[in-house]
Amino acid sequence: MNAPGWPGMPPAWSSSAKDIVGTALGAGRVWFTLGYGILDEVYWPSCSQPQIRDLGFIVAGADFWSEVKREQHYTLSTPEPEVPLPKVVHEHARYKLEFEVLADPLRDVVLIRYRLHGEGLRLYALLAPHLGGSGHDNTALVQAQGLAALKQNEALMLMADAGFARGSAGYVGVSDGWQDFQQHAAMTWTHASASNGNVALLGELNASHGVLALAFANTLEGAQTLARASLAHGYESARHGFIEGWKQWSRGLRCDIKDATARAAVRRAAMVLKVHDDRHHPGALIASLSIPWGNTRDDPGGYHLVWARDAVEAGFAMLACAHHEETRALLSYLIATQQDDGHWAQNFYTDGRAYWTGVQLDEAALPVLLAAKLDELGLLDGQRAAATAMARRALRFVARIGPFSPQDRWEENPGINPFTLAAAIAALVAGAAHGFLDARDARYALQLADDWNTRLESWVYVQDTGLDRAHGTRGHYVRIAPPGQDAQHSEVALKNRGRVVVAARDLLGLEYVYLVRLGLRAANDPRIADTTRLVDALLRVQTPTGAFYRRYNEDGYGEHHDGRAFDGSGVGRAWPLLAGERGVLAAQAGADARPYLDAMLASASLGGMLPEQVWDSDAIPARGLFPGRPTGSAMPLVWAHGELIKLVMAIQHHAPVEQLAAVVARYARAREPELQLWRPQAPATQCAAARPILIEGDASFVLHIGHDGWQDVRDIASTPSGLGMHGALLDCAALGGHDSIEFTRRFLDARDWEGRDWQLALVR
Structure with missing residues (x-):
């Protein structure tokens, strides 16, 4: 049955504080991010399109439960600085969880190889889909093959090589798996679906070690096929291709x-x-x-x-x-x-x-x-x-x-x-x-x-x-x-x-x-x-x-x-x-x-x-x-x-x-410009009488010009100067004893007169 609590609380993304980011250098089109020691946003089919908020883990025993990202006691390492293959180890008084994340070089799949150490413990995967780049209007489904989500023509499937013992879909903040643990200290809900809202999925893993495959496609069938194929091909094969792709790149x-x-x-x-x-x-x-x-x-x-x-x-x-x-x-x-x-x-x-x-x-x-x-x-x-x-x-x-x-x-x-x-x-x-x-x-x-x-x-x-x-x-x-x-x-x-x-x-x-x-x-x-x-x-x-x-x-x-987070105002850091x-x-x-x-x-x-x-x-x-x-x-x-x-x-x-x-x-040495250029974006108030000045415009115009308080008024037609600009060139040295230039422009397009007068003082 469908989970209660539609549509869930308003969606948000994961923290921008990323531990590491990665992708495979192959045909696969997924980009993964890690933050607080778990998988954060995964992008598909381009690095502009996030499709999940995060994929984390809950560890639970008979008398306790722990969401690993909240513990914040973990290490992260990679084989080489230029190989984004993160190994994460979470240490806790009751357990150790270690996993490695990579993108399948051949498919649109993220693979996670995990191992949980500790007696009498169960591991749960907690997934928050944000298909189509938003937490709105997602549908979550628990299927025999794994945990699924879809929205219009985008879908994902989370599968485990050892399978899930059970799963539950819910609305974030109301009926999701984390709320279940928060309220009952155990997984008690097994909702089959949560439709058209801000949703999350929880799955209890059958094994304490294995491989998860998170696949993306335009249909649920396509995502399921990719996840299955990636698991069938083998984690070690994908890992080898991932590392070799980055090593080959780094040689250059x-x-x-x-x-x-x-x-x-x-x-x-x-x-x-x-x-x-x-x-x-x-x-x-x-x-x-x-x-x-x-x-x-x-x-x-x-x-x-x-x-x-x-x-x-x-x-x-x-x-x-x-x-x-x-x-x-x-x-x-x-x-x-x-x-x-x-x-x-x-x-x-x-x-x-x-x-x-x-x-x-x-x-x-x-x-x-x-x-x-x-x-x-x-x-x-x-x-x-x-x-x-x-x-x-x-x-x-x-x-x-x-x-x-x-x-x-x-x-x-x-x-x-x-x-x-x-x-x-x-x-x-x-x-x-x-x-x-x-x-x-x-x-x-x-x-x-x-x-x-x-x-x-x-x-x-x-x-x-x-x-x-x-x-x-x-x-x-x-x-x-x-x-x-x-x-x-x-x-x-x-x-x-x-x-x-x-x-x-x-x-x-x-x-x-x-x-x-x-x-x-x-x-x-x-x-x-x-x-x-x-x-x-x-x-x-x-x-x-x-x-x-x-x-x-x-x-x-x-x-x-x-x-508090920046919300349109704050303090620059x-x-x-x-x-x-x-x-x-x-x-x-x-x-x-x-x-x-x-x-x-x-x-x-x-x-x-x-x-x-x-x-x-x-x-x-x-x-x-x-x-x-x-x-x-x-x-x-x-x-x-x-x-x-x-x-x-x-x-x-x-x-x-x-x-x-x-x-x-x-510009190694001071350079005297050939011309003075005037334009209204950065108007000058004076110009050197010894050098010519080019009055500029972005289209043909007629320069209406006078001197010393609009005396000796005349018109000068502009000519193309370069780069699509037009200008009227004035020989300031030929202006004799004049102290100023007054002018306005009439453009030969729909603008006509520009509607204001300008003045330049002639400096000698």
Whole structure:
């Protein structure tokens, strides 16, 4: 009969604190995660689609019962850093439970080989299906063959080689197996089904040792067939294929690092990047096989999506390890998922469907840098035509939107920020230098890059602020300058703090380090050094595991003060990946970067997974929060693992892998731009009378212009300037004794007049 308690309590996912993640390098299409010593979310048929919340165990005897994940007394080991084959051993006063987890290389099946030690004990498997990426509307069934679940055209089957003695289906929080044990200290319910709700399954195993097979298919029959076939083929056969697949892959890793700890860390980090790559869409590198604070919410997106920025950051790390084919596959995937106007969706499923639709300019620029790096290394053969078309579209988008970005790299604020600006400038130079642009577009790209590079400090650098006076610095780079405003006199509303307003000049972040990393500024530039002094004073957090950095002062993305999960607001915590960014800057400056690497390594889980954030306040043991240890944020974070690889390589080779020779050469010395460029996204209030200025627009227009209070009014027709932009060129030197230029524009499309006047002071 059907279990009582429909539809069950509101569903949630498992904790994002993962011990380890894994997949097989074969035809099988399952990705598994472990957390708190049990199997957490399993993804199928892509790494964007979680299908269960967790699969854990209950151990029971005549006088006690124990859910193993709540005991939290276990160890985890793998054969090699780069082989994600976890062996877990749970120790208890009454029992020892050990098991090993792997994905069948040939089938869509997760296998668990288990053994329970202890007298008079029974082992129970506790499974929570979340088919279709949600805990809603699942149906659980107890069948003769095993425990099953289905939802529309997705199904799973859990089978045991020795079978189940009995099973029960129920609704979570009401009639599930855990509630049965909680209320009766034993399994007393044997409900045959639980339909269309948030469901769970409990099965009493016939044997204290054996193999479980969790299979996924579009039908129950298909899942049953896969599970049976996997068990019939044998665990040892699957194990051998799993290990050999990873060993063969790892032979291509270039890891010429003398330090054994760093070498193992790089090999493990490279494995994490590989695990997050989709099987059906090669190159679809998701951000994390986790859902931040997942145990508190039913988030259908989580981090198991592709962000172009995170993917490219990881792509550079793969290049650093000489995994060229993975990087080329990533580039092909990015080419395939580019939007028609040249940008990429904020994030998207592995098949290319957009999830969030925000626009971030860095996500349009970074793929161009990746293509250019492949070309610099001589690895673009066969992809050049497609990469060229991609770069042209992307750079047209950058030229049209930049230097302003509707969102910064943290997806929170519009404006101009150093990280995005550095990526955009470098991409424009790379597009020209690597032959992605024709002659006119290339010349314009360099003019635009030089103009933005020259004006960079006018947008995102401030001087003689209260922070500077308090810390003995002359000025500093800010996190972001709001749209159309200068950072010295503007304010920023903080998204995760209820729109609390902070002066832009007082908002610090590590975005500026990319000015050095990409070769636009020298590591010993006094402005960089002063900003670093402030960042170390205000964003650095010392913990027992090392020093980490917050994204920015007044951040609200993290747990609340009392440890409650982030719920749209909170307190921003410290990030290991930012310790990596700070470490690369130290390496570029010739300083000791090893402490930053050691901190990153010390933040990792039992299986070496790096978290998005670590707890940076007093310990709250009841919530599992300890200083310098992972919070409920995403873990593992692919970007953090990529940053670890890049930090080790920067220490080893004294240069960041992202640097392009053409960009470094262009800005090794101060460069006077050929033109001044004006656009409303970042309007200037003055221009040099000695140099020409190009008034720009994204379509044909007529410039209506006058001088000194609209005298000598005339019209000038724009002409194409490059990358889809149009401009009206003014020879400022020919304006004689005039002190100002006034103008407006009439576009030759549906917009007509832009509806406002602009003024530029002529500076001599």
